[in-house]
Amino acid sequence: MRPNYAVGVDVGGTRTAVGLVERKGRIVKDVMCLTPKAGPFAVVDAIIDLIEEVTQGITPSEIAGVGIGLPAQVDFHKQSIEFCTNLPLAGVDVRALVMSRNKYEITIDNDGNLAAFGEARYGAAKGARHFLMVTLGTGVGGGIFINGEPYRGSRGVGAEVGHVVVDVDGPPCPCGGTGHLESFLGRPAIAAAGTEAAKGFMGHAILAAAGGDASAIKAESVITAANGGDEAATKILVECGEVLGRGLVGFVNVLNPQLVVVGGGVGESAPMLVERATAVMQGEALAGRKDVRVVQAVLGNDAGLLGAAALAFDEHDSREGLHR
Amino acid sequence: MRPNYAVGVDVGGTRTAVGLVERKGRIVKDVMCLTPKAGPFAVVDAIIDLIEEVTQGITPSEIAGVGIGLPAQVDFHKQSIEFCTNLPLAGVDVRALVMSRNKYEITIDNDGNLAAFGEARYGAAKGARHFLMVTLGTGVGGGIFINGEPYRGSRGVGAEVGHVVVDVDGPPCPCGGTGHLESFLGRPAIAAAGTEAAKGFMGHAILAAAGGDASAIKAESVITAANGGDEAATKILVECGEVLGRGLVGFVNVLNPQLVVVGGGVGESAPMLVERATAVMQGEALAGRKDVRVVQAVLGNDAGLLGAAALAFDEHDSREGLHR
Numbered sequence: 001m002r003p004n005y006a007v008g009v010d011v012g013g014t015r016t017a018v019g020l021v022e023r024k025g026r027i028v029k030d031v032m033c034l035t036p037k038a039g040p041f042a043v044v045d046a047i048i049d050l051i052e053e054v055t056q057g058i059t060p061s062e063i064a065g066v067g068i069g070l071p072a073q074v075d076f077h078k079q080s081i082e083f084c085t086n087l088p089l090a091g092v093d094v095r096a097l098v099m100s101r102n103k104y105e106i107t108i109d110n111d112g113n114l115a116a117f118g119e120a121r122y123g124a125a126k127g128a129r130h131f132l133m134v135t136l137g138t139g140v141g142g143g144i145f146i147n148g149e150p151y152r153g154s155r156g157v158g159a160e161v162g163h164v165v166v167d168v169d170g171p172p173c174p175c176g177g178t179g180h181l182e183s184f185l186g187r188p189a190i191a192a193a194g195t196e197a198a199k200g201f202m203g204h205a206i207l208a209a210a211g212g213d214a215s216a217i218k219a220e221s222v223i224t225a226a227n228g229g230d231e232a233a234t235k236i237l238v239e240c241g242e243v244l245g246r247g248l249v250g251f252v253n254v255l256n257p258q259l260v261v262v263g264g265g266v267g268e269s270a271p272m273l274v275e276r277a278t279a280v281m282q283g284e285a286l287a288g289r290k291d292v293r294v295v296q297a298v299l300g301n302d303a304g305l306l307g308a309a310a311l312a313f314d315e316h317d318s319r320e321g322l323h324r
Numbered sequence: 325m326r327p328n329y330a331v332g333v334d335v336g337g338t339r340t341a342v343g344l345v346e347r348k349g350r351i352v353k354d355v356m357c358l359t360p361k362a363g364p365f366a367v368v369d370a371i372i373d374l375i376e377e378v379t380q381g382i383t384p385s386e387i388a389g390v391g392i393g394l395p396a397q398v399d400f401h402k403q404s405i406e407f408c409t410n411l412p413l414a415g416v417d418v419r420a421l422v423m424s425r426n427k428y429e430i431t432i433d434n435d436g437n438l439a440a441f442g443e444a445r446y447g448a449a450k451g452a453r454h455f456l457m458v459t460l461g462t463g464v465g466g467g468i469f470i471n472g473e474p475y476r477g478s479r480g481v482g483a484e485v486g487h488v489v490v491d492v493d494g495p496p497c498p499c500g501g502t503g504h505l506e507s508f509l510g511r512p513a514i515a516a517a518g519t520e521a522a523k524g525f526m527g528h529a530i531l532a533a534a535g536g537d538a539s540a541i542k543a544e545s546v547i548t549a550a551n552g553g554d555e556a557a558t559k560i561l562v563e564c565g566e567v568l569g570r571g572l573v574g575f576v577n578v579l580n581p582q583l584v585v586v587g588g589g590v591g592e593s594a595p596m597l598v599e600r601a602t603a604v605m606q607g608e609a610l611a612g613r614k615d616v617r618v619v620q621a622v623l624g625n626d627a628g629l630l631g632a633a634a635l636a637f638d639e640h641d642s643r644e645g646l647h648r
Contacts, residue, residue, distance in 0.1 A: 073612050082612060083611055083612045085611070129478070130477065130478035144578070146470070146475070151470070151579075152580075153454065153579060153580025153581070154453070154454035154580055154581055154582045155580055155612065159578045159579070159580075160577040160578060160610055161577075161578055163573070163574070163577040163578075163610055164488070164573070164574025164575075164577060164578060165490050165570040165571065165573050165574055165608075166489050166490065166491075166492055167490075167491055167492045167493070168490055168491045168494075168566075168567060168570050169491070169493075170492075175610060176608070177573060177608040178608075179570075242492075243492060246489040246492050246503075247489065249487070249488070249489050249501060250487070250488025250489055250574070251488075251578075253483075253484040253485075253487040253488060254468070254483045254484060254485055254487075254488060254575075255475075255477060255483070256476075256477025256478050256479055256483075257477070257478055258478045284489075284500070284501040284502075286484055286487055286499060287407055287409070288397050288406060288407045288479065
């Protein structure tokens with residue numbers, strides 16, 4: 001039997017979202033809450049409550065299982081959490097705790113892996129077996145798909161594609177390093193460039209996009225101004241695209257993916273950034289790699305939740321000996 | 325039956341080496357020639373002749389097969405050569421041509437993959453299932469091992485780990501890009517730094533290592549002087565180590581290997597370079613990745629040949645349904 005539903009859980013540092021997902025990827029119902037800060041059990045309780053909420057009225061046998069994406073280093077084979085920066089989940093057996101309170105099979109994984117999995121199953125990378133996902137948001141993250149599966153490294157961590165050095169003399173990165181992709185492409189870096197530009201006359205559209213308040217300039221102000229045709233804002237995003245493209249040269253030369261998917265709030269809303277990155281990568285990549293396509297992600301914030309559900313479907317089907 | 329021998333072939337841009345290898349990795353007999361420049365058939369003829377030479381006197385049933393490493397983009401599943409920079413082998417069915425002239429099973433692969441395979445089976449990475457190999461020579465190359473197998477990307481190319489951008493404003497790279505690891509770490513870059521240093525008094529040991537002839541300064545002159553304790557030469561190699569370390573930060577954050585193996589003529593002879601790279605990587609890598617070990621390769625020029633033989637053993641055993 002192939003149950004038609006799975007539950008996808010996307011635990012973030014800020015919010016936790018849970019959805020009931022049909023096998024074809026439609027989210028039937030979703031709920032969310034702020035991720036509790038009161039310790040690991042509060043996080044687990046919130047997950048359990050939200051799962052209960054979205055599965056109400058559905059026969060348990062119609063639910064393939066629950067996938068949970070965590071912002072953590074997950075040992076996938078052991079289903080254990082090795083390390084977690086923003087939440088106190090290291091060493092906590094989230095899977096067992098959640099399973100003890102409901103009747104579903106639970107599988108946990110790294111959130112970056114699952115966002116890539118979501119795009120692979122239901123989004124911009126549908127059908128691709130080897131691809132790289134780069135997520136441009138407050139941080140820069142992503143995932144690697146190899147042979148149709150998320151690449152988990154030797155310890156089950158997500159591919160931290162934002163933390164590669166692209167400039168040995170570059171600016172500081174929130175992680176403590178310097179000159180990383182995230183140093184140039186994270187929201188704080190784009191906002192800082194926008195704030196700088198807004199000091200001059202040329203930056204008036206960026207300032208206007210922040211309601212005239214220079215201290216309120218965000219990455220989104222720059223993106224809004226650029227999408228409205230402003231030159232100074234466009235220049236900032238094109239320069240970001242240049243840096244991203246230089247980073248992609250390395251990824252494409254080393255990993256030789258079929259496809260690069262650029263997602264995250266910034267990646268999905270700044271087409272000129274992605275276009276410039278594509279051109280730079282295609283100009284500098286080695287022969288046989290220049291034609292790698294670069295596309296924008298399409299699932300937005302739902303990528304992680306959908307990927308978690310896809311994982312739950314796959315785990316169910318492999319437990320039952322079913323093939324996709 | 326498990327035949328005790330395999331033949332490893334390592335075709336380079338300059339020389340072609342062929343060895344008869346025992347299952348445990350001992351090279352029983354090896355021969356080499358300059359790689360012919362007279363076209364694809366001359367290369368194939370040379371391979372066939374050398375195979376015949378090393379297998380003389382051995383019963384064919386005692387030979388598991390022949391592995392051939394090529395400096396080319398190889399589609400491993402199709403066993404075809406997609407692209408080859410230094411030799412006219414693109415589109416040439418090397419496997420079929422060699423098989424038509426002897427009785428062995430032939431398997432071809434990319435040479436960087438096979439050097440990593442050699443270190444994995446018989447060298448510095450014995451037992452490691454996830455590791456990165458970086459080969460520092462005239463060029464900078466390498467290979468990635470995932471789940472005990474060479475990573476071949478979506479098209480069977482080796483992982484071109486020398487062609488990642490580590491400095492967006494960096495010097496030109498022989499591949500046409502700029503600021504790549506190879507721009508800083510290839511033999512020409514080290515020789516240029518040595519030549520520059522030799523213009524001043526501090527560079528006298530480098531000059532001496534080149535026999536007093538500034539135009540004869542090579543990367544090896546710098547390495548010889550540094551290994552003799554010279555300060556200027558050591559500074560050059562430590563700076564190279566710094567750049568390599570910054571590159572490794574990205575590889576370790578993205579790929580999360582168990583181990584990094586630094587090989588190639590430069591990598592195996594300049595311990596201070598590898599030490600500095602290790603310290604820099606461990607200082608900047610993300611949590612959970614800082615303890616990745618960095619070791620020097622041990623197989624030298626034999627890595628590719630031994631890896632080719634290991635491939636031939638594995639292909640034989642999997643054809644016969646034997647497990648290692």
